[in-house]
Amino acid sequence: MYRIPDQIFDQYNRAQVSTSMGLFAELNHAWVTIDNALYLWDYTHPNPQLIGFEEQPNSINMVKLARPRKGVFLPAVTHMLVISTTADVFLMGLACENTGGYKSVTIYQTGMSVPIRGLDINVIASSDSTGRIFFAGSSDNDVYELTYQQEERWFQGRCSKVNHTTKSFTAFAPQFNLRNKPTEFVEQMVVDDSRNLLYTLSSNSSIRVFHLRPDGSVNLTITKTAIDIYSNIGHIITSNETLNPRVKIVSISPIPAPEASRYHLMATTATGYRIYLSATGSYSWSATPNANNAPTSMQAQHVKTPPSDSPSDQVPQAAPVPGAPFHTTGPSKVSIHSLNPTSSAERFPPGYFFCFTQKDNSKQADTLFISTPDSGKLAIPRDPSTPIKPEETGIWLTLGSRAEAIGLYTPYDQGGPTSSGFGNELAVQFDKPAAEIAILTNTGVHIIRRRRLVDMFASLIRNSDGEDGLEDRVQTFIRIYGRSETIATALAVACGQGMEVSPDSRLSKINDPDVLEFARKVFIEKGGKPTINENAVTDGSVPAIDTVLPSPRHAGIALYTSRLLRSIWKTVIAQQGRTPAGGLSISPAVPTSTLLTIQRDLSALKDFFNTNRTFIEGLSGPDALSKVATKQEEVALQAEHRGLHSLVQLISHTIEGISFILVLFDDRAEDVIALLNEDARNRFLELTFEQLFATSKGHETAKELVKAIVNRNIAKGSNVETVAEALRRRCGTFCSPQDVIVFKGQELLKRATEAGPNSEVGRNLLNESLMLFQQVSESLPMDYLKPSIEQYTQNQFFAGAIQLALSVAADSDKANHALSWIMDGRPAEDPRKEAYDSRQQCYDLIYKVILAVDELSEQDSCDGPYSLIARRRAEAYDVITTSRDEVFLTSLYDWYLARGLSDRLLEIKSPFVATYLERKSTEDIFHADLLWKYYAQSDRFYDAAVVQLQLAKSPFKLTLNRRIEYLGQARANASVQSPDVGRAARQRLQHEVEELLDVSHVQDDLLQRLKDDPRLDNDRRADVLDTMNGGIMEISKMYNEYAAPGNYHDICLQIMYLANHRNASDITTTWQDLIEGVHEETLKNGTPLPYEAVIEKVRSLALRLRMSDVAFPVKTLLPMLERYRLEHQKNDGPPTWVVDLFLELQVEPEVLYTVLESLFYNDEVPFHGANRKFIGNDLAYLISRWFNETSRLGGAAFGSDVIAARVSEMLLLLQQSRLDKDVVQACRDMRVKLEQSFR
Structure with missing residues (x-):
């Protein structure tokens, strides 16, 4: 006091x-x-x-x-x-x-x-x-x-x-009191700003409601007499001696709109009853009346009774438990005199009730009754069907003197607007001061302080009667407030949150070791166990660990932590303003003193966990698994560990996050923010504490701020290592050891620039910075890498720039997901593409370095390989050439080709070039062409031939001539010896190429024939020609769909030859159709002579068919042509043109002789009778040619005596036949020569 x-x-x-x-x-x-x-x-x-x-x-x-x-x-x-x-x-x-x-x-x-x-x-x-x-x-x-x-x-x-x-005008009229009744006057007047209402209480207990309009007028909207009020509450509570219309109303208190929407005013009677009234509109509750919805009626909605008169139910001043509850509404008909007479009463949010009574007959001292809502009980989850009882705790105080006035010394602070009701005192007990009410008496000012639940718990421990009594109190506490709330409260006490009033009326923290130890014991032993939801596990759709309900201990930790962070969690970190001079100012949105308090409390919580980790189930580590008896217990414990570990991590991150904010605002935050880009600056100004502590967005923004802080110190010339080390110690999450190394590298890079890139000191500093950056290449972000590469390039440290970019790219994808993505054909919707894109950002920086070094080389005026620029260029390209990063080389070669530098690619002596082109050759013709050129240039002719063969067979859109060209080049390359390729392999390749080349030539012939064929329908011509001028076709399809239906007999014969078709009947028929077709076509055209056209056709086919015994059967063709000459060309051309044709085709004379001999002896149609002489003449001519040929070579006539004897007999027979005289004479002369050769 x-x-x-x-x-x-x-x-x-x-x-x-x-x-x-x-x-x-x-x-x-x-x-x-x-x-x-x-x-x-x-x-x-x-x-x-x-x-x-x-x-x-x-x-x-x-x-x-x-x-x-x-x-x-x-x-x-x-x-x-x-x-x-x-x-x-x-x-x-x-x-x-x-x-x-x-x-x-x-x-x-x-x-x-x-x-x-x-x-x-x-x-x-x-x-x-x-x-x-x-x-x-x-x-x-x-x-x-x-x-x-x-x-x-x-x-x-x-x-x-x-x-x-x-x-x-009535103010001046005389007033007469005919009945001599007491004048009614105003005893109390209160304003409700939340609803724009003014309430008055008269000496007759009438309540009036005035609506305060925005225009300044005041309208009386409701007058509620005492009789009306007591009549309204008849359905709530029965009238009795202490509650009836004769009982005066001594006080009214408004209930603000944020606190309640249904109740607007509380009236207190002279006997201590509290009547809650509502001022409503015509159709609905009016929580915030305005000019358009002024209240029109007032109704009593609820009544709270005084505490019972029974001494056993009185709340003692020093309650052994946090407070004795009593229900303040009931249908009891018994009069309650505990607060009679009540001289005055006052209500303060969120429901603190102060009632002054005069129990002293001398009226020299007042007794004060205080009741408060028990928000802890109200917050316990209940069955929705069970009505919420208005739980209150009460206490009596003897003031020892008469009360003169009461007022709010420290008002209750809701802590900002919430969507979950009003008056949650438990939520704000750690971050807002407890409510305090001042009471003035004629001896002094009493301060009544609202005791927090944590203070009650600490007092319960301190004032307990032994271990057993304390255990009973704890169980009572759990029963009243729930296990989670009890654990949260015990944890708060153990962390030093408990407070008490010292003998000199000052607040002090409770640091009694016995109190703290018992609170620790309650937290550890009463925390409960996690439970697994067996019903959710049965279907297997959810992992068992995700169905575990954490223990009340986990809920208590989360509850306590959330209450510590509640006031700042959704608040932005910084607020923007203007200085008096008009400049930008950045200030903390939350006072640093508040942040320090929160950090201190969180640090105490973290220290508690570190000290008691081995005793807390879920934090004690793997040893706890040895104590489980079932698989379900093991899963539950694992889930508990996961939840508790996450909470501990959040607490650590939050402590460091607050340290980081304090570091940021220790100096001029405006200068740091100015170094951020606009996007990062806007993100920081919108950043909340929640995002900073618990999201990747906040972490990334903090990283950018750390970089800005260090860059500012670099610009100021400060020792970066000292600054970075200080940041790492205070907020290691945002400034890791890797960040410190980066900052050191940046400082060395800055010093190298100042020393000069061509000085020895400068080059040494550049190399040292490169080594530092490479140490942290795995975690070096792009916003550090890019400026470092740019500075290296400006300092002509090209090789180092490329090495750093390659290191960062490789370390960012150690599993080589990017390469596997490339190998799999670069699928679009694939998570591995993200790894490739990340590496590509590094490679893009390398390309800029290459462009810079090339441009510098072009400007170099010094010739020769020993100029400084030339040496720098050679160093850079040496790094590129010796790189084993296949993803980089693939990207580099793509970049070369995109810039039209294919010659540079062919000049590279690296096995990755071939690998790259092999992979790309399946995608387009351009890369495939480069591949065989690269092979040929590298003397790998066999591989070049293989690629060319594949190109000829590929589905690429190539013309037939282009395919034939590839096959020709493949045949040439396959014939050249290649290292490490055996003869058999080359021969197999040559054979395949030759076969395909023959087919392609036939297809080309067919294509040309189709182009000139007028029979081809115009509607189909384009499709047919496109098909024929595309990929090399199967010979069966070529024959069945085009050659045979088109009567292209010569092409059919070629196809039969290539297909090794041995059906003599088909071949004979085709030859016969061919000769007839050529004859008819020649007759139709008029030139040349038919026999000449036949000779030319047979001669060309003989070469194409390679004189095949199957496709070019002489034994069939010779009689066929003899018959053709006899039937169609009897008097045209030389009489021996058939024999001359075959001899020109280098058919053996013996073969021709045998066929003609057979025709002569058989005497078959049409070579019988007079027509037999045609065969005889050809025999005589053949024998003469044959004899002259063998004689010229100097060997035996006709090759052997046996054949010579056989020929001699034939000559004799020819002499006896009816041949022309000159032929008979020639035969006679030939026999003479033959006989002479026998001698």
Whole structure:
């Protein structure tokens, strides 16, 4: 209790007319009026200064603290004093400042007053939101408003009063009290700013509701008499001795809209009953009345009874448990006198009820009853069908003196708007100060502090009666508040959150080792166990570990952690503003003192876990698995470990995150933010603490800020290693050891630039920075890599730039997913593509380096390989050439070809070129051409031939001539010896090429024939020609679909030859059709002579058919042509043209002789009778040619004596036949020569 200063009593003793006292609790000041003087003092100050106002002559009736309307006074005037005297009501300005932890006030004269002669003003109310002031007196029941403004206006002074209840003309009419009844007057007046309502309570217990309109008018909308009110509650509670219309209503308290939508006003009776009323509109509840929905009726909705009269149910002042509950609504017909008589009552959010009763017959001391809602019980999940009971805890206090005033010393802080109700005191018990209410008595100021649940638990431990009694209290606590809430509370106490009031009335933390140890024991032993949902596991759709319900211990940790972070979790980290000079300013959205407090509490929690890890099930590590008995217990324990480990990680990240924010704002944050790009800057200004602590977005933004902080220190010339090491120690999550290495590398790179790239010191620094960067290449982000590569390029450190980019690319994809993606044909929707894209970003930087070094080489004026630029270029290309990164080489070769540098690709001596082109050759003709050229240039002719063969057979859109060209080149390359390729392999390849080449030539012939064939329908011509001029066709398809139907007999014969078709009948028929077709076509065309066309056709086919015995059967063709000559060309051309044709084709004379001999002897149609001489003439001519040929060679006639004898017999037979005379003579002469050769 703060005692009243002695100087107040000194002034009090001089009082002559009247005295009164009151509180300005929000300013820590109390006041007293003594006659015409007003005195104020800070009751919290040990030696307060008395501030007096004695400059007016009239006795003071009432003093009220009010908020001024905006714009009327200077900004320094934060409050007003509304003072009513016997003559007037006037306003005084009040300025308040914090000085040395205490509040000092200064009073200013305003010159604003209104006369109130005849009015005894003792009730004043004001609106904090609008600054409007209302007052009333004991002489009537009218409500007045004191209007004030900054300047005077026409017919309106700076201050005036308005009567809102009595019309202006009736105010002057005489009033007569014929029944001699007491005059009704206003006893209390309160404003509800949340609903724009003014409530008044009269001496007759009538309640009036006024609607405060935005235009300044005040409308009386509801008048509720005491009889109406008691009539309304008849259906709620039965009337009795202490609750009936004769019982006076002594107090009213508004219930703000954020706190309740159904209840608007609480009225307290003289017997301590609380009646809750609602002011509603015509059709619906009106939580926020305005000009359009003023309330039209008021109904009593609920009644709370006083505590029972039974002594056993009274709540003792030092309750052994956190509070004894009592139900305050019931249908009991029994009168309750516990709060009778009630002199006054007050309600404060979120439901604190203070009731002053006078149990002392001398009326020298008041007894105070306090009840508060038990939010812990209300928060416990219940069955939806069970109605929520209005649980409250209560306590009696004997003040020892008479209460004069009550006010909010520290109001309850909801902690911002929420969507889950109002009054959750448990949620804000760690980050908001506990509510405190000041009570002024005639001896001093009492401060009543709301005890938090954590303080109750700590007190329960401290005041317990032995171990057994404490165990029972804990079980009671669990039964009342639930196990999770109990665990959260025990954890808070164990972490030092418990507080108590010291003997000198100061708050201090509870650090008693016994209290902390027992709280630790409760947390560890009462935490419960995780449970697995067996029903969810049966179908197998969900992994068993995901069906585990964590233990209450896990829920308690999460609950406590969330309450520590609640106030900042959804808050942005920084807020943007402007300096007085118009510049940009960045300041923390949450005070750093708040962040430090949260960090301290989280650190205590982290230390608790580190100290007790081995005792906490779920954090004790793998050893705990040895204690499980079933598989289900093992799965549950694993899930518990996963959940607890995640919470511990979150706590660690949050501690480091707060450290990072503090580091950021330790210096000028504006300079750091200015180094970010616009996108990163906007992301930071929108970043919340939740995102920073728990999302990858926040982590990435923090990384960018760390980089900006270091870059700023580099620019300032600070030691980067010192700065980075400090960052790593305070917030290692955001500045890892790898980051420190990066920063060192950046510093070395900066120093190398300053030293000069061509100096020895500069080159050494560049190499040192490269080694540092390569140490962390696995985690080097692109925003560090890119500027480093650019600086290397500017310093002509091309080889180092390429090495660094290659290291980062390779380490970013150690599993080589990018290469496997390339090998699989680069599927579009494949997660491995992300790895390739990441590596490609590094390769793009290398290409820029290549362009830079090439451009520099072109500008180099020094010739020869020993110039500095030439050496730099050679170093760079040596890194590229010796690289074993196949993904890079693939990308590089793609880049070469995209820029038209195919010659450079062919010049590279690397096995990866062939691998690259082999992979690409299946995609397009361009790469396939490069592949065989690369093979040929590398003397790998066999491989070149294989590629060319594949091209000829490929599905690429190639013309037939192009395919024939590839086959010809393949035949040439296959005939050349290649290293490591055997003869047999080359021969097999040659054979395949030759066969395909023959087929392609036949197809080409067929194509040309189809082009010239007028029989081909125009509708089909384009398709047919495209088909024939495309891929090499199967010979069976070529024969069946084109050659045979088109009667292209010569092509059919070629196809039969290539297909090794041995059906003599088919071949003979085709030859016969061919000769007839050629003859008819020649006759049709007129030129040349038919026999000449036949000779040419046979001669060309003989070469194409390679004189095959099957496809070019001489034994069949010779008689066929002899018959043709006899039947169609008897008198045309040389008589021996048939024999000459075959001899020209180098058919053996013996073969021809045998066929002609057979024809001559058989004497068959058409070579019989006179036509037999045609065969005889050809025999004679053949024998003559044959003899001359063998004689010229110097061997035996006709090759052997046997054949010669046989020929001699034939010559004799020819002489005896009826041949032409010259032929007979020739035969005779030949026989003579033959006989001479025998001698």
